[in-house]
Amino acid sequence: MLNFLAVPAMLMPFVIFLLRVCDMSLDTLRVLFVIRGRKPLAWILGFFQSALWVIAITTVLSNLDNMWNIIGYAAGFATGNVVGMTIEEHLAVGHSHLRIISPSKGSAISEKLRGAGYAVTELPGRGRDGMVTILNCSIRRREILAVKREVSLIDPDAFMTIEEIRPLHRGYWRA
Secondary structure: OOHHHOOOOOOHHHHHHHHHHHHHHHHHHHHHHHHOOOHHHHHHHHHHHHHHHHHHHHHHHOOOOOHHHHHHHHHHHHHHHHHHHHHHHHHOOOEEEEEEEEOOOHHHHHHHHHHOOOOEEEEEEEEOOEEEEEEEEEEEHHHHHHHHHHHHHHOOOOEEEEEEEOOOOOOOOOO
C-alpha cells in the first residue's frame, strides 16, 4: 500500500506504528466527541481515523510474514489510546459536575466560588460525624484544577468528586 513512499522493509514496522498511533489517537478523540454530541468534529476525526486505519491494516495484511509489522501495529494501537487520552485531557472540552462536601466551611467555599462567577447550589447534609454542607457546581473541565485549588485553600478537609456532564437545558453557566 505504501509503495509510493518507497519505505524500506526495515522501516515499515515504525511507519505502521506511527500510523496506528495517529489512527488510535484520532479514534479516542472521536469517541469522546461523539459522547459529547460534537457531530461535525466526530465526522472529521472519523474520516481521517478510518483512512489511516485502512492504510495501516492493508500494509500489515500484505506482509503477514513480517512479525515486526504485527508488533508495530499492536504497539501503535496501545500507544495511540494513551496519546489520545493525553491529548483529550489537555483539550479539556466540555463540562463537569463538581460535588464538594465540607464539614465546616461550606459557606466560605460557596461565597468564594460565586465571587469567581460560578453557580453553586448549597445543600445541608448529615455525614458520619455530623452536619456537612454539600455544594454542587457545574464547571468547564479546563477549570477543574483552579476550582480544586481554591476549595483546598479554604477547606483542606473538603471531600470532592467530579462527574462528566452534558448541559441539557437552561440554568446559569459561567460565560
